[in-house]
Amino acid sequence: MxxxxxxxxxxxxxxxxxxxxxxxxxxxxxxxxxxxxxxxxxxxxxxxxxxxxxxxxxxxxxxxxxxxxxxxxxxxxxxxxxxxxxxxxxxxxxxxxxxxxxxxxxxxxxxxxxxxxxxxxxxxxxxxxxxxxxxxxxxxxxxxxxxxxxxxxxxxxxxxxxxxxxxxxxxxxxxxxxxxxxxxxxARTFSFLHEIEMLLDHGLIKGGDLKNAIVYVDKELSPATMEKLRAAFKKDNIAVKPNGILDNLTLHYPNxxxxxxxxxxxxxxxxxxxxxxxxxxxxxxxxxxxxxxxxxxxxxxxxxxxNNIPKIDLEKPPLMDVNEIMNILPHRAPFLLVDKIIELTDTHVVGVKNVTMNEPFFVGHFPGKPVMPGVLQVEAMAQTGGILALKSVPDPENYLTFFMKIDNVKFKQQVVPGDTLIFKLELLAPIRRGICQMQGYAYANGKLATEAILMAQIVKQK
Missing domain, CATH: 3.30.230.20 (lpxc deacetylase, domain 1)
Incomplete structure (x- = not known):
């Protein structure tokens, strides 16, 4: 950009x-x-x-x-x-x-x-x-x-x-x-003669002259009008040019x-x-x-x-697929909750989770009316944020992210089977001493579903 x-x-x-x-x-x-x-x-x-x-x-x-x-x-x-x-x-x-x-x-x-x-x-x-x-x-x-x-x-x-x-x-x-x-x-400002007369009569054009406005003559110039214009513009003589504008000014362009x-x-x-x-x-x-x-x-x-909804094309190849994500994150099925990474910079990340009826948590979470647990939405958001945090180290496969704090969590709408969750996390401050603070959002069906502020610590594996 x-x-x-x-x-x-x-x-x-x-x-x-x-x-x-x-x-x-x-x-x-x-x-x-x-x-x-x-x-x-x-x-x-x-x-x-x-x-x-x-x-x-x-x-x-x-x-x-x-x-x-x-x-x-x-x-x-x-x-x-x-x-x-x-x-x-x-x-x-x-x-x-x-x-x-x-x-x-x-x-x-x-x-x-x-x-x-x-x-x-x-x-x-x-x-x-x-x-x-x-x-x-x-x-x-x-x-x-x-x-x-x-x-x-x-x-x-x-x-x-x-x-x-x-x-x-x-x-x-x-x-x-x-x-x-x-x-x-x-290209200079312009006006019609009848507008100029009205403005002059009301004292509303005190700084004008024939060099800072094109005046198109859309009515007959009477002697009284000519005198009024000469006095207003401090000109001895004023005339109409063949193209219909007052003189002392030449158009820069026909249009x-x-x-x-x-x-x-x-x-x-x-x-x-x-x-x-x-x-x-x-x-x-x-x-x-x-x-x-x-x-x-x-x-x-x-x-x-x-709403902060990321504009993404789900048909395009992702920046990282699930196999590449598993090379960085330690999570595995059924607890790996992010399928793709679409965008990744030094300050933000966008990830995707396709919510299907086969998710194991639907078996016991309102099985008659399946709804994705809010805590798992936050967990999926945190895993996406982990990708952003680990981008700050040269060998992310040798590090883990442990979340220290979650603030201002809000659940805006239900997430159900068939939804595509889009996560966006942005750094709230530069990463210092391995501490990463992010604002996270999750969207479903073009609407904000969940938001939270997440703090994580990047720790090297022993």
């Missing part, structure tokens, strides 16, 4: 907030492993934190706006898109105002300054959500829809239809996140609007808090549907983490 990444040194850039018009300094700082993206308000006493979390989204009217304990972060999406696009996992984002600088309306300048800081690998594996089934969210009022499908890596496609003459249907795609920098990061929507999708889905391995197809995306999908996906991921 890939390692997590942060930046090597602190870097800053300055600009103007689009909606406030205030001068803003944004500083990126390295962050520790597993911390994700976190905004810090340096202009507020105590320097409060606002994590990049979909659950903190409070409105999406003019960008993706977060709020935690009364502390706001506005228009977070362009900064977050740059972080994801450069495959940075952990970052502190300090601001002396509520919103990042708009710069040119894209992620380009954030990408540049992050690359100047340098990106470095951290000593922890990157967490990634692997999509195994289609996940969908649809807004019936707008027809906006986001689908997430299985794929070998993070891919995004946006399909937009603005139903106007000046800007109709556009598509944009990336098939790998490494394309973000060159193909997406410089720049669709590319910017793709940029927004990446930035908004950063709020899930986990890397995604799957293909996003976004039809008529916007911040509302993006963040609602992010909330849904976040709940799904948390539920799966809670």
């Amino acid at each position: 890939a390692k997590q990444q942060t930046i090597k040194k602190e870097v800053s850039l300055e600009g103007v907030g689009l909606h406030t018009g205030n001068e803003v300094t944004l500083t990126f700082k390295p962050a520790p492993v597993n911390s994700g993206y976190c905004f810090v308000r340096k202009d507020i006493e105590g320097h409060p934190l606002v994590e990049a979390d979909a659950n903190y989204v409070v409105n999406t009217q003019r960008g993706t706006n977060l709020e935690k304990d009364g502390v706001s972060i506005q228009t977070s999406e362009h900064v977050l898109a740059a972080c994801v696009g450069l495959e940075i996992d952990n970052l502190i984002i300090e601001l002396n105002a509520s919103e990042p600088p708009i710069m040119d309306g894209s992620s380009k300048y954030f990408v540049q300054v992050l690359e100047e800081a340098g990106i470095e690998e951290q000593d922890a594996e990157r967490e990634e959500y692997v999509v195994n089934e289609v996940i969908c969210y649809r807004d019936d009022k707008t027809g906006s829809e986001i689908m997430l499908l299985p794929a070998d890596e993070y891919q995004v496609t946006t399909m937009v239809d603005f139903e106007t003459k000046v800007l109709g249907t556009q598509n944009a795609s990336i098939t790998t996140i490494s394309q973000f920098k060159e193909e997406i990061s410089n 720049e609007a669709a590319r910017h929507k793709l940029l927004d999708v990446i930035g908004d889905l950063a709020l899930v808090g986990t890397r995604i391995r799957g293909k996003v197809i976004a039809t008529k995306p916007g911040h509302k549907v993006n963040t609602n999908f992010a909330k849904k996906l976040s709940k799904i991921i948390k539920a799966e983490k809670r």
Whole structure:
């Protein structure tokens, strides 16, 4: 698996907030492993934190706006898109105002300054959500829809239809996140003239000019509107170009609007808090549907983490079969209670036990309604954990594991003949002086059956 990444040194850039018009300094700082993206308000006493979390989204009217304990972060999406696009996992984002600088309306300048800081690998594996089934969210009022499908890596496609003459249907795609920098990061934000007028009338676009937003002219420009725009953008002359946008700005791409929507999708889905391995197809995306999908996906991921069910293919050859297991463990039938080892690393193990009606314990344990004894489920879990513990020694066949302690045992559901038990055990701390502490889970029929914390001692045979 890939390692997590942060930046090597602190870097800053300055600009103007689009909606406030205030001068803003944004500083990126390295962050520790597993911390994700976190905004810090340096202009507020105590320097409060606002994590990049979909659950903190409070409105999406003019960008993706977060709020935690009364502390706001506005228009977070362009900064977050740059972080994801450069495959940075952990970052502190300090601001002396509520919103990042708009710069040119894209992620380009954030990408540049992050690359100047340098990106470095951290000593922890990157967490990634692997999509195994289609996940969908649809807004019936707008027809906006986001689908997430299985794929070998993070891919995004946006399909937009603005139903106007000046800007109709556009598509944009990336098939790998490494394309973000060159193909997406410089796609600028855009708006329609009628939206710009409304924002100006309500004093909600104080930091804009014709260099940080593409303005599509979807209505006739009256003299009053021209005067209003000249005053707002501090321009002596404003005109409409042949392609239907206001002048002083040239499109980077014919489909720049669709590319910017793709940029927004990446930035908004950063709020899930986990890397995604799957293909996003976004039809008529916007911040509302993006963040609602992010909330849904976040709940799904948390539920799966809670259940912690290993994704394994029982049809594939195992890492260790029962004969190889017997070369390491001293147990034999009828007390050998693990049939296969599917995964084995320095920190976790996944094993399998096929529960059949021929198990000797079914003869006397509720013979009229056979149920696998809970203590034997824990024993099977312990034997699987023994494989993990003995991996830490060079000659495991010369060692034994004796379990010293079992804590927090919980039995969630019955295990009956015909079930396949899947065991997963993870180290809670590095093995020291032969003492191994593990969190263990047993699953049956896609549900958690048993869990426990196990402590064992590795002892050399005399």
